[in-house]
Amino acid sequence: xxxxxxxxxxxxxxxxxxxxxxxxxxxxxxxxxxxxxxxxxxxxxxxxxxxxxxxxxxxxxxxxxxxxxxxxxxxxxxxxxxxxxxxxxxxxxxxxxxxxxxxxxxxxxxxxxxxxxxxxxxxxxxxxxxxxxxxxxxxxxxxxxxxxxxxxxxxxxxxxxxxxxxxxxxxxxxxxxxxxxxxxxxxxxxxxxxxxxxxxxxxxxxxxxxxxxxxxxxxxxxxxxxxxxxxxxxxxxxxxxx
Ligand SMILES: O=C(O)c1cc(C(=O)O)c2c(n1)C(=O)C(=O)c1cc(C(=O)O)[nH]c1-2
Numbered sequence: 250x251x252x253x254x255x256x257x258x259x260x261x262x263x264x265x266x267x268x269x270x271x272x273x274x275x276x277x278x279x280x281x282x283x284x285x286x287x288x289x290x291x292x293x294x295x296x297x298x299x300x301x302x303x304x305x306x307x308x309x310x311x312x313x314x315x316x317x318x319x320x321x322x323x324x325x326x327x328x329x330x331x332x333x334x335x336x337x338x339x340x341x342x343x344x345x346x347x348x349x350x351x352x353x354x355x356x357x358x359x360x361x362x363x364x365x366x367x368x369x370x371x372x373x374x375x376x377x378x379x380x381x382x383x384x385x386x387x388x389x390x391x392x393x394x395x396x397x398x399x400x401x402x403x404x405x406x407x408x409x410x411x412x413x414x415x416x417x418x419x420x421x422x423x424x425x426x427x428x429x430x431x432x433x434x435x436x437x438x439x440x441x442x443x444x445x446x447x448x449x450x451x452x453x454x455x456x457x458x459x460x461x462x463x464x465x466x467x468x469x470x471x472x473x474x475x476x477x478x479x480x481x482x483x484x485x486x487x488x489x490x491x
Contacts (some may be wrong), residue, residue, distance in 0.1 A: 251448065252446065252447060252448055252451065252453055255442040255443075257390030258441070258445060258454070259438065259442060261451075261455055262389075262392060262395070262438075262441070262454070262455065262458055262478060263315040263395070263419060265391055265455065265458045265459055265462060266392075266393065266395060266396040266458070266462070269459065269462035269463075269466065270393060270396045270400070270462055270465070271393075271400070271462070271465040271466055271468075271469055272396065272399065272400040272403065274466055274469040274470075274473075275469075276293075276307055276354065276470075276472050276473045276477065277469060277475060279402070279405075279477065280404065280407070280408070281292060281403050281404050281407030282407060282411065283407065283408075283410065283411020285410060285477075286369070286489075287351065287412075287414055288408065288476070288487070288489020288490065288491075289472075289477065290351050290408075290412065290415070291351050291352060291353050291473055291475075291487070291489055292413075292475070292476045292487055292489060294347055294348045294351050294353060294358070295342075295348060295353060295357075295358050295363055295364070295487050296365055296368040296472055297344070297377045297405055297468075298341075298344055298345065298348055298358050298359070298365060298373055298412060298469070299361060299364055299368050299369060299372050300368070300388075300468065301331070301340060301344040302341050302344075302359075303372050303375070303376050304327075304331050304340075304341075305331040305332045305341065306376060307326050307375060307376045307380075308327045308328050308331070309328060310326055310379055310380045311324060311352075311379050311384070311387050311413070312324050312328070312375065312389075314387070315384065315411070316384075316393075317320045320416060321482055325434075326433075327433060330425070330429050339429050340422065340426075343415060343421060343422040343425075344422050345358060345359065346418075346419070346422070347420065347421075347422045348418075350415070350416070350418065351414060351415065351419060352414065352456060360390065360484070363462070363485075363486055363488075364486065364487075365475055365483060365487075366471075366483055366485050366486075367467060367468070367470065367471025367474075367483075368468050368471050370467075371464045371465075371467045371468045372464070372468070374464060375390070375461065375464045378390055378421075378460060378461075379382075379424060382392050382453075382457065383414040383432070383453065384454065385440075385441065385444050385445055385450055385454060385457075386453050386454060386456075387457075388440050388459040389437070389441050389445070389453075389454035389455075389457040389458055390434030390457040390458065390460060390461040391433065391434070391457070391461075392437055392438060392441065392457075392458050392461070393439050393462060393465060394430045394433055394437070395434040395438065395460050397426065397428055397430045397434075398426075398427055401423045401430075402419050402427070404423070405420050405423050410422060428477045431450060441454050476489070
């Protein structure tokens with residue numbers, strides 16, 4: 250591979266999303282097309298809570314490593330977006346409301362008692378990646394967010410159309426994401442375009458995005474295996490009622 254121009258690098262990043270982003274996973278297709286039952290939707294909400302709850306820890310780890318006030322200032326809005334600035338505000342609290350809205354006890358969700366081991370391993374791998382890799386790779390691994398507005402729009406309209414136990418209030422988590430994700434991913438993309446300027450760093454940012462797509466994909470693999478087919482729920486994990 251020779252050195253790519255910033256535009257060609259961006260095209261290569263977008264091609265990874267087109268091939269590997271989790272909108273293509275059969276579990277998401279089933280979720281959005283109304284083919285899941287309430288217990289399966291609950292399993293998705295419960296497991297996805299762990300991702301949401303670790304995102305601010307991931308971002309705090311990265312902020313601690315960023316070398317300039319300018320970068321830390323830019324990244325810290327993510328912490329506020331997720332943790333809020335008062336109890337009951339922010340994305341993690343909103344996700345708990347989504348979980349309650351689909352019929353889960355939020356204390357049970359927060360306890361992580363029902364979490365799939367596969368979810369835990371995938372999410373923890375993401376946090377470790379961001380803690381241990383170069384800042385460029387850590388920032389590049391957030392670039393799945395380039396692709397999230399499309400899947401969020403599909404998910405919200407699909408779930409509202411197909412599930413009578415889901416309403417707009419339940420899905421309110423996603424509304425601010427439609428503005429936050431483009432802002433965050435534009436910053437991360439600019440950073441990657443400006444700083445990945447050698448063959449080696451370009452290969453590393455492309456690998457970071459592939460890795461992150463693998464994290465999101467394997468979270469859905471774990472859900473699919475446990476709750477759709479073959480339906481083997483690991484011992485101790487959430488078992489939907491009836
Ligand atoms: O609904 C989704 O499909 C989706 C995907 C992603 C993503 O692509 O990583 C994120 C989110 N949602 C999200 O809500 C979110 O807060 C978030 C943070 C990050 C990140 O990597 O820092 N990704 C995502």
